[in-house]
Amino acid sequence: MTKTLINDEDFRKFGEYFYRKTGIQFEVSKRYFVDKRLIERINATQSDNFLNYFMMLRFDSDGLELQKLVNLMTVNETYFFREAYQFDCLVNSILNEITDTKNDRRPIRIWSIPSASGEEPYSIVIYLLEHWPGIEQWDVEIISSDIDTDIIASAKRGHYTDRSVQHLPKYLLRKYFVPKNDGFQICDDLRDAVEFTRVNLIDPMEVRAYREFDVIFCRNLLIYFDDLSRRQAADTFYDALNPGGFVCLGHSESMSRISSLFRVRKFPEGIVYQKPKEDI
CATH class of the missing domain: 3.40.50.150 (Vaccinia Virus protein VP39)
Known part of the structure; x- marks a missing residue:
């Protein structure tokens, strides 16, 4: 299987789309984090490359793939009595x-x-x-x-x-x-x-x-x-x-x-x- 790569333009397109859907912005410092999770979903959906996956994501009528991606991209680390x-x-x-x-x-x-x-x-x-x-x-x-x-x-x-x-x-x-x-x-x-x-x-x-x-x-x-x-x-x-x-x-x-x-x-x-x- 050919290694999937996310280039700068892919990162920009995805970042703009994810922002419109969630209000969350990804800084360049998060690039490794975002790329890793995008590649995980590209492989899981057996898409050939980012562009094919991105097309599928945008036209996914039931929103299930976007929800799976949101679940991967959001960070949920906390503990009891934080800032008590x-x-x-x-x-x-x-x-x-x-x-x-x-x-x-x-x-x-x-x-x-x-x-x-x-x-x-x-x-x-x-x-x-x-x-x-x-x-x-x-x-x-x-x-x-x-x-x-x-x-x-x-x-x-x-x-x-x-x-x-x-x-x-x-x-x-x-x-x-x-x-x-x-x-x-x-x-x-x-x-x-x-x-x-x-x-x-x-x-x-x-x-x-x-x-x-x-x-x-x-x-x-x-x-x-x-x-x-x-x-x-x-x-x-x-x-x-x-x-x-x-x-x-x-x-x-x-x-x-x-x-x-x-x-x-x-x-x-x-x-x-x-x-x-x-x-x-």
């Missing part, structure tokens, strides 16, 4: 402000995107159970979404290595996880507490169903977007939030550099971004 100061902010400041101003008994709704393999949404559940007294009085709905269908399936299984749980206190590991030969599985009650969905954040048709959230966690995703896609994501979050709702970004991300729609809120635990209580 924001979970502290959630239970000590954000939720108390939300419940103080809620004028009905509708559930508090939290959207975690991307879900990765589930560490983030399950960390939120554990924090609520362990540190927020309001969990006894309020119903909470947690939706966690990702563009990668394989990683969503992994999140639903809730099976983790020692590395994923390394920052968890031992008593929480005993309380919420079941030991397995090759790691730990999160308990059924916590798995049932999170609804996992597949969504493309920059597809207006897909995100329009995501509404009436009180808090959005979107940490360390926007760093993979360009300015246009970041602004589109900010607009999506604005539409998805209730007035007065909050967005939590990663420590290296700043909504102030992306959009003027949100207020900067400085709580003792950290900085988050709030949709004004009255539309602007």
Whole structure:
């Protein structure tokens, strides 16, 4: 079999196409990573070369090949209690402000995107159970979404290595996880507490169903977007939030550099971004 090569023009064409579909840009520094995964799919589909594969990809009516490629190209590395100061902010400041101003008994709704393999949404559940007294009085709905269908399936299984749980206190590991030969599985009650969905954040048709959230966690995703896609994501979050709702970004991300729609809120635990209580 002739060795498949990806030339500079192929890389450019694919990069532009993948960006249009996902909002994710690949820098030249990612060239080896992208080429390797493209070649893997070219061989798996028995395409003769990149151009034949690219033609098939673009005209794949059911989108299955694009989804397989997305699953290969997206990076999903995280762990429990990552950047835990924001979970502290959630239970000590954000939720108390939300419940103080809620004028009905509708559930508090939290959207975690991307879900990765589930560490983030399950960390939120554990924090609520362990540190927020309001969990006894309020119903909470947690939706966690990702563009990668394989990683969503992994999140639903809730099976983790020692590395994923390394920052968890031992008593929480005993309380919420079941030991397995090759790691730990999160308990059924916590798995049932999170609804996992597949969504493309920059597809207006897909995100329009995501509404009436009180808090959005979107940490360390926007760093993979360009300015246009970041602004589109900010607009999506604005539409998805209730007035007065909050967005939590990663420590290296700043909504102030992306959009003027949100207020900067400085709580003792950290900085988050709030949709004004009255539309602007």
